[in-house]
Structures are given as C-alpha cells and as structure tokens.
Amino acid sequence: MNAILEIAGLNRRFGGLQAIDRCEFSVRKGSITGLIGPNGAGKSTLFNIVSGFLKPDSGEVRFEGRRIDGMAPHAVARLGLRRTFQIPRELKRMSVLENLMLVPEGQFGDRILSVVLPDARVREEERANAAAAREVLQMVGLETKADAPAALLSGGQKKLLELARCLMSRPRLMLLDEPTAGVNPTLIRDLMDVMRQVHASGITLLIIEHNMNVVMELCERIVVLDRGHVIAAGTPSEIQENRQVLDAYLGGADA
C-alpha cells in the first residue's frame, strides 16, 4: 500500500486517562479518509500529535516514510502536512487576504533584513502571493470577502477560511478537524464540493467529522477510534454494518 501517513503503536496519557492507546493505522496517498468515533475517543488528540502540537508517550508517526513524531508544529507543517482547527482560529484583526498571505513559505519579506533593503523584490513577491491567495479564495468561494476583517465572517465562512489557509500552502496531506461542525446545511454542500475539489487537485485528506452523512458520502475509507484505539477500519458501508462501531457509539457491551 502506498501510505502517506503511517501511525504505529502510538500511546499518549493525560493524567489517569489513556487518551491514545496502541493506536495504529495508515492513510493511503490520494485518499479521503474519515476518522470517526464517539466523544472522547481521542480523535483531536491524535490530530494534535500528528501535527506536532503534542508529543506522544511512545509510538511512531511517519509522513511519507519519514518520522515526524516529536517534531515542532512548524517543522511538520513545512514538510507538507497541514491541519485545520475544529473551532476556527481565524486571525481576527487581519483581513481575509492577509490570513492567507501569511502562509507562503520562504517569503523574502518575512525577514527583518528585507525591511531595510529596497522593496522591489518584496513588492513583486507580494503581488504573486496576493494573486495566489485570491485564487484560493475563489476556489472556496470567499473572493468577495478578501479585504474584510476575518472577525466579520460568519461561522461557515470561517470554516472555509480554515480550509483556504490550509490550501494556500499546497500541502500533500491535510488534516481537517470537523470541517462541517456548526455549519448550516446549505453551506455543508458547498464545503463538501470544496473538499472534493481539493482532493481532485491531488491532496490527500484525513477528516474528523461527526456528520455521518458527510463522512459516508465523502470518504472512501473510514477509521473508527474508541478510547484511543482503532476498533474498525473499512469502507463506509462496512463501517455502517459493523456492530462494534455502533456499540462504541452507544456504549454497548463492555470492552
């Protein structure tokens, strides 16, 4: 299997709680993979570990074959693995466009030295980045909001901005944390379209999602987490048929 992300023997404990427990799965390159499970199953913790915001107690995370567990968040991001946040973390007092123009790596103007040098190079760079940002905004349908402060976006638009910021860097793997939570149903369709488009452009997606309609429709493969452990993995219909999965949700038979 051509895996872009491999997780093996991962453990993480918070005080008395084993949040991630011998977790093991992988994400196929070019797939849309769903990560589901009841509340407290450890999904967000897993995202935080993969994206470098938390360190695991033990185990391995490999991205494109390279170990990334324990790396700093920015270093993980630079490898081409980006994430969104469940509760949108838009940069409130900055414009939507600025939210995106922050992203490109290696900007010459992002160094102090550039401030005291002639600004032709920075101007050129900014023009190019702005154009790229507008393109991404177009893709997610926020082009009319480019100059508005991010704080003024609606809840759904903020979700789109999360996606856009992630897209801006053209990553190879995107971790989306509940992209449709708190979004109204009409916008959910738009969001799903955007996600399909993103996928079509060659980006692998790993999605935490509670809206099962979205998961079942979008994902080709689903990984189910319960108490930090993978209890099932398979196609949507396999998961829906899986009694163990439903029991996990409904707190069924004692494990």
Next chain:
Amino acid sequence: MSAQEVLGAGGLIAGYGEMQILHGVGVRLSAGEIVTVIGPNGSGKSTLLKTLVGLIRPSAGRILLSGQEITATSTRDRLRAGLGYVPQVRNVFATMTVEENLRMGLFALPGAVRERQEAVREILPTLNDYWSARAGKLSGGQQQIVALGRALMASPKVLLLDEPSAGLSPKATDEVFRHIRAISDRQGAAVLLVEQNAHKALAISDRCYVLAEGRNRLDGDAASIAGNPEVGRIYLGAGDGSQKA
C-alpha cells in the same frame, strides 16, 4: 401527566454567539422518572442542559419548572426553585474536601447542612469512604459521585446530569448509573440524563429523547428506543441504510 410534569421546555433556540446549536428542542419530565437524552456529537445535548439551567439564554422557547416559567431567571434562582445540575467535566471543587463539596450544594439555599449531608450519605453510602479527602485526589468515578452528592444536597425536584459516564471505566460507569437509579428511587427527583453511553443509560431510564443536529428526532420508552434501528442510522448516517429499515 401534566399534573405530574415538573419540567417542561419547548421550542428552545439557543447557541454560543453566532453559532446556533439548538433549533427548537423540547423536553418534558415527570416527577420521579429518569429520562435520557442521546444523540450524536454536536446534536446539542449539553447545550440543552446549559440552556435549562440558565447558563445560556435561549433566543426563543420557554422553560417551565413545576408550572412556573423560569426562562428568564438566573441560574441561582433556578437552583433555588429546585433545579440541580452536574456539568460534564470539572464538576467537583478539586481543592475542597468531599464534605465541603457537599456543603457547597446548599450554598444558595437555606437548609440544615448536617441533616442533608446525613441524608445524602445514606443515598450514596460510598461517600463515607472518602468523606474527608480532597475531591481532586479522588478517581473519576468517585468524583462523579461527589458531584451527584453535591447536587442532591438541595433536594432538587429535577436533576440535570451531563454525561456522568464521560471518561469513566465501564465498571465505574455501572457504579455511577446504579447511584443515579438510587437517587431517583430514594429521593424522588426527576433526572434528565444526557449520555453518549446510550445502552447503559437506557437500561436505567424510563424514557428517552434522541436529538440530532439540534432537533428532536425520536422519543419514547427507553426500551423501544433501545431497539430502534433508526438510532443507529442517526449515529452512523443514512448512507444506504434506508433499505434496511
């Protein structure tokens, strides 16, 4: 039925800031019964409880407690009117002893602390095992029972419990649910229980509501809901499950 109804709420629309979670939810509770609210993540279960206890103000809808409208009153007044509430997490005063935690249960109300403590210890005898310990040093299950005990101090007519099994081992979950049943039986309080752990919760419940996406989807006897395949579809999505109905 309506004569016995201690809590009634209908048409509740509420949320956090611009994010609307409840899109018109209603629940009714009669004296002495245990009612469970289940539903997938994000369906609005906890928000419902917070709205009922007054931590969130609904933009529409009404809440009645023993026939009195309490929609616009403060949390403190609702506690005094007979509502008890146990939040999902951080629901004990960690640096205070169990005894003091229980004492806090009568903070807003008049009452003889010692007598009520005795009564609560009778209903929840395991409290005696760690009566003088600091609540923060107890296990998750023990903390949950302390939280229940605190809420019981005020002899509430209605007890609102937000996922008492969250983060507990299966054994502790059983223990907590056993105590909830005992509370209902011995104290006569109506209990509104929000749970993920649907199977176990339904086992001790009389009735059940199923919420999805901030709306009432199903309700009925605990037993009938437990056997309803629709519940599975609500949790795991429609997909092509309609054929199996």
Next chain:
Amino acid sequence: MKRDPENRSILGSISRRALLAGGAGALAAAAMPGIGAVRADEGEIVVGALMPLSGAGGSFGQEMLASAKAALAEINDAGGPNGRKIKLVEENDETSPEAAVRGARKLIEVDKVTAIIGTWASSVTLAVAPIVQANKLIQFSTSGASRITEIQKKGHLFRTEPDDLLFGKAYAEYAAGQGWKRAAVLGLNVPFTAMTVEAFRQRFVERGGKVTSFTTYNEDQTTFRSEVTRAFADKPDFIHISGYEPDITAILKAAYQLGLSGRFIVPGFAVSPDLIKNAGPAAEGLLLVEEGVAEDSPAYQRLAKALGGGSDHYYSFGAQAYDQLNLLALAIEAAKSVDGTVLTDAVKKVSGPEGTKVTSFAEGIKVLRQGGQVNYEGASGSIDFDANGNIVKANFRVAQVKDGKVVPVGKITDVVF
C-alpha cells in the same frame, strides 16, 4: 502630617512667599521674552538656586534657600553688584539627579541665569556640573564627593563643602584623639561613602587604629538587623555610619532594638531634629561630625539672626549657601562682568587668602570700589579655594546628642588633604 508644626509654619511661609515672587518674575519673563533678555544684560542679574527642597535633603534645602535669601536681601540692600539687583530663581532638585538636570536646564534656558548655587547631594552636583560647564556658567555646590573634582574641567565649579576625604580624615582624627582603636563601618551605597570611608581608614590606620568590618547597605532595606549585628560582632570601640538620615535612623533603631549599645559617629548632615525625634532613645549619645561654621564671625551671626533660630540651631549648609551668594556678588562686582570664565578667576580672587578681610557684601564693595582686593571670610569659615575649586582646609565641629539636644563636644580644626 507629622512634621513639627513650628518648623512647618516658618519654612512653609517662606517657601510660599518665594514661590509667589519667583512665579511673578518667571511669568513676566515668559510673557515678554525680549524684555527678559534685555534685563539679563542690563537689569537684574538672575541667579539660580538649585536646592533640594524635598527628598533626602529636604530640610537642608529649605534652610539653604532661606539663607540665600538672607544674603540676597543684604546684597540688594547694598545696591547690588555694579549697581544691579540680583534676582534669585529657585528650583527644586528633589534631591534627585534627574530632576536636578531638568531643573538646571530650565534655569539656564528659560531663566537665563548667570550662575547656579546650592546643589547639595553629590549625585546631583555630578549630574548638573557638566551642563553648567558646557554653558560656561559658574556653579557653587554644597557637595563633598571627591569625584566632583574629576569632572571639573574649566574650574567653573566651586565647593564650599569640605571634600569627603577631609570628612573621612576628620572622623579619624577625632577617634584617634579619643584613644579609640577599633572601628566598624556601615556604609550606605552612595557616592560619598566609598571615598569617605577610604580616607577615614587611611588616616585611622596611620594613627594606629584598625577597621574591623566594613558593610555596605541599600537605603531600601526593610531591616538592618543583620548589618548591625555584623558591625557589633567584633566589639569595636565605635561604629561609623556613613549614610543619610533615613537609613541612619533605621540603623540606630535596629541597634537599640537588638539591645546593643555602642558609640556611633555619623556625618552631621544626616542628623536633623527629625532624626533625633524619630530615633528617640536610640539617638542618645550619638556623635556627629559636621562641617564647621564660623560661629563667632559677624557673617554667621547676621545669618543666624535673619533665620531667627535660637542658639541651638546650627546652620552649616545655610551658612554655605549664604557665603555662596555673597562670593558670587563680590566676584561680579570685582570682575564687572557676568561672564562665567571671567567670574571663575574673580571668585578665586575675592575668596582670598590675599586681600582685605571682609565679612559681607556691603563691606566688600567698599573695598573693591576703592580699588582694593578683598578676602571674603564668611559664615561657614575662611573659604579659600584651591585650583580645583575645593576649599583648602576645613574645620569641623563634633557634637553629641544629649537628652534630645545636640550639644557641641569638640572641634577638629584645619583638617587638610
């Protein structure tokens, strides 16, 4: 709040009147800058009194200001130097170098003063002197720090206060004279301490004594118990505290409250009636060494009369301020100029030691207008300056606190470097 009410009313009314007078003058100058400038040349001679009207030197600053005003009245009554009146503009340096620098700038730039008199704390003088020198003005100071000599560039700075080295030597002379052999030293961490203590140690050792311990402290300590304990540990014959009023008060109290008794010698400028009152029984027997005044001189007696104090007042800084203004006025008369460089020489000339002894401005101008040379002998002493603008030799008085009163117990005369 707790200030002595008598004290308050006297000083309070003086400073209030002064403020009113100064205020009116500055108002006029500010409103009509052109006229003000003309006046500076042909009318009144403006002199800045930069004094610590508050802060650690607050009570001395008040005394100095009142004394300078006494001299001012005498000078102007005698017609002023070259027939021009002197106007005194006061500025509070808050005993803080920063405030002093700002105050000095204001005096120089807004009031266009010819000279600045008064600066008391050494840190203040050190801060102000470079500015005064840069503007080619002359400055009289009441500070003892030897470091001031180092920044003396063109001789524009005159000190009527004995140098710290002399002070240090005075303690040693007195102690040796009493036959004391062992000294412990407690020193506040400020400019004059290091020099004084070093000079003291040197002279004391020369005279066969021994310094058993030297402990520095900060003014903002909450307790001084440990430092006092350290000082007493070696059973010294006496303890010299080199500091200011607040910390010396605290140290005396700490020693008393530790049940320790010993002989303390402190600088006179640190001992005000407040200290004696605040330290109460702890100040009993305290020895203070202060710059002497010429108590028997007519100048001092005029000053004492003008300030209205009884015989128990000892106006050592006041006497200096009084002499500073008189010296300045005489120098202007002698030089027929207000130029700083010219005045520098003139000050040295009128201070002596050559020339006819005079003890007031009025006497002085008589001699000068007859073409003679004067040697001003003032309220604070004979005042002869060396090349660095320091007084050559100094007299000191030793006094002791007895029953809450300061009683003279000895003199140390002609202490030289």
Next chain:
Amino acid sequence: MFELQIYFVSALVSAAIWTLPAAAISLIYGVLRYPNFAITEFMTLGAYLALFLCGFSFPLWFAAPLAAVLTGFVALAFDQTLFRSVRRAGALPPVLLSLGLMLFLQNAVRFLWGNDVLQYPIPLSRPFVIAGFVITPTQAIMIVSVLVILLLSIVGLRMTAFGRAVRATSTNPELAVVTGVRPEIVYGGVIFISGFLAAIGGVALATETTLTPLLGWRVLIPLFAVAILGGLGSVIGAAYAALLLGLVSEFSLLVLPATYKTALAFLVLAAVLLVRPTGLIRAGD
C-alpha cells in the same frame, strides 16, 4: 551562635511583613486571575492612613485595623469603578490598570504626606532576649498580630460561607456559578480583604522601618516571589513561602552582600515561574 539567631528573628520579621500582602496578591490571583501590582501601594496607603489616624491620638493597635478597613474600601472603590468594567477582557487590562493605580496611589500619598520620612508615634523599646533570640516588644506584637490575622483569614476561608465561596470560585469558577455563588460579590469581597491585608502588611513594614511613599514598592519583588513560591491562590502557601524566602534571604547574607536580597528574590521568582509555574508549595486551599 548569636549571629544566626539574629538572622532567624530577622527572617521571621520579614516573613511576618510579607505574608499578608503576598496572601492578598495570591487571593486576587486565585479568584480574579490577574497579578495585582497595586497591592504594594495599598500597603503604603494603609500605613499612611494609620499614621493619619494616630494623629487623632488613636493608639496604633486601634488605628491600624481602622486604616486597613478604609484601605479595603479604597481598593473596592477602584475595583468597582475601573476594574469591574474590564472583568471579561482577560488578564492584561487589569494588570495595566493595576500599574496605573500603582502610579496614582504612590503619588497620591506623596501629594498628601510629602516625601519626608515619617514614623509612628510608638516609643522605642529595648528587646527581650529569650535563649539568644532578641526580639522587641513591637516586633513581637507585630508578629503575633500578623499570625492572628493570618489564622483568622484561614479560618474564615474554611469556616464561613463567604470563605467557601471564595475557595470555590478560585478552584472552579464555572462550577461555583452553577452552585449559586454570585461572582461579583466574591470579587468585591476579595478585593476588600486584599486591601485590608495589604494595609496591615504596610503598617507592619512601617513599624519596622519608616514611612516613605516608596514603602510598598520596595517590597514588590519579594512579595511576588512569595506569592508565586506559595502557589498563587493559596493563603497558607503564601505564609510558608514568606518564611522560606525570609530564611533564604537572611541566611544568604553569609555568602552574598546584603544589597542583593531583592535581586535574590527576583531570581527565586523567575526560577519558579520558569520551572514550575504552579508554585513550589501548594497547600491547596
């Protein structure tokens, strides 16, 4: 050895002076979640108010608590008019407000009483010597008074409904609200008590030294070191930490110059914050 016993008593005196104001910082931090830099100025204000009341020939033992109550009201007045309006805006606005208040109060004292060094009209007295420990009656009274107030505070926090409300709000504010605690009453009460405690500390400091407008500022760093060392939010912790810091800074004299006592306190403060921000001593109340 004589010297060591002196150090020990000095440490005790310092600890007694620091304990109550540090407890005030701790209480405010625990309940209102911001470091209040104006506490030192409430010390100064309280000390001067006590002096003012002594001027009406009240004895100090009577003037001090009265001044402390007045200081509590002053603190409450600033809290209700200024701090209250930024209650929900995080820790920074109240921190900035407390800095502004520091500047304001320090200079209000200077305006009213001047820069002069003042002191209480209490006669100096010779010390007791008990087993080599030398202590004056004033110090003994001061230490005992501080201990009594400390005990009253601890008992009050444990035994009274208000005390429980304070501890409940400190340990779990959200839960406190759903048990019917009214936060504004707790906030106001804590501010009043903190003003009171700070003022008593100020009087204690002034009996040991003298009154100047910088009275409180000079102990700011030690106070924060004590409050942080004791685990912000804990009154007993503050008392233990005060004793610990008192001993450390007095005995440091054996190796360090006295002038570095405050710097030492800063190093303790910084080290604790960097290594273990919850404080070293967590008495847990």
Next chain:
Amino acid sequence: MVAYLVAILIFAMIYGFVALGLNIQWGLTGLINLGQVAFFAIGAYAFALATHAGMPLLAALVLATLVSGAFGGAVALFTPRLREDYLAIVTLGFSEFIRLIFLNEKWLAGGPDGIAAIPRPPTIPGLDTETSFLVVSAALVGLAFWFSQRLARFPIGRTLRAIREDETVVASVGKPTLAYKSQAFILGAALAGIGGAFFASYLTYISPDMFGPNVSIYVLAAVLLGTQGSSLGTLAGTAVVAALLEGTRLLKDYITIVDGVQLAALRLMALGLALMVIVVIRYRTTRSP
C-alpha cells in the same frame, strides 16, 4: 521658552525610541513587557561605558543597540512559554533586577554614583547645542519610525501580527514562532537601547535611580494612548506623555497653592489616572472570555 520646548521635544524623542520598541513587542507581536526600562538602562549604560572607554560616539551607539538587543533576545529565549500574566511579572521583576545590578556593581557602572560627563554628539554648525541635539535625535527617531512603519507593513509585520492574534495558527502554517517572537523582542529592546543612549548623551549623566519602573509605565501609557500597534499613534502618544510629564513642570511657576513636590505628585497622579482611563476605554467592550 523656546529652549524649554526644545527640551520637552528631546525627551519626547528619547521616549519615542523606547515606545516604538515596546510597540514592536507588544503592539505588533502581543508580547507584554512591563520592564522596558531595563533595556533603556542597558542601552544608556552601554553607551556611557563605551564612550568613557574611548569609543567614537557612533560606534558606542551601535554597541548600545546591540547589547540591549542581546539582552532582549535572552529574555525572549528564557520566557517563551510564559503566559501573558507571568511574562508581565517576570519583565517587571527583570527591570528591577537590572537596576539593582547597576546600583550594586560599582566596578561595572559606578554603582549609585552613576556615570557623569557622557559626551554629546558634536553640534551641527549654525545651531545651538540643544537644537542640534534635537535635530540629531529627531532624525534618528525618524529613521526608527520609518523602520517600524515598514516592519508593520512588510510580510514580517504580518507574521508578527498573526502571532499576536494566534500563535498556534502561525506554527500550524510552518513558521517558527519562537524565532519571530525573539526577533520582535530583540528589535524592541534594541530600540529602547538607542533611546537609552540618547538619554545618557542628553543628560550627560546617568545613575540607577533614573531607571525605575515609572519609565516603563510612561511608555506603556504612550503605546496604549496611541492605539496600540500603530507607530504613528505611538509617537503621538509619546508626545502627549512627554508634554504631560515635562510640560507641566512649567506650571510650577503659575500654580502656587501646591508646592513643588505636590505638583510633581499631581503630574504623576494624572498620568496614572490617564493610563487607567485609557485601559478602561480600550478594553471595556471587548469580547467575553
């Protein structure tokens, strides 16, 4: 009178450097620093010591900038994980710590004596010394202002503002936030150091008691007054604070019902009150937690 105005303006310029520095740290990047006076003092002392060691003025200025910047970097590196309120305590304590070092270490900085006879830049021909100093300091403040403005508008300014808004996001898009925060702290400290050098040169004398916490409070007030984050606003705020502090000194000649100490106290009371009022206005209506 004009000369006195010049003096006020010079103080405004000196505080201007310090406030522009704080604006980069706090206004732009969101790093609260209640001890800006520490870097101001380090700059002043470094300049004074360097000139006394015979360094040319310009070299001494560069050295002062570098040394204070280095201390800024050290503080930033030691405190990256401190929360806002803890950072406030540590920076305030640090500034007092630095003052105590200068006070106690006589070998280093003359102890409480301070350092006198610090040189001023040569006078521009045709101007008096004061005006000349004003012109030189104004030119450098202009340069610092130009730098601050460009910094805020350049991509790096965007990154710093993003850190102020949400550090986690900046890390999540692949930027090393600690490096950026350190750079902001270094820049802010270096600017404060330049201010310190000018302060030392202007007064020609420095001593530890000039570097009390009040200076930090003045520049905080200036940055707050000038709508936190804007360089132009910061300079305007500085001018207001300088006028309030220095300008009211002139009032002494007109107001006779209070004495000098009381007037000084009133001035600072007014500044304290003003700071509180600005804070209330600025933060009153902000979001709930």
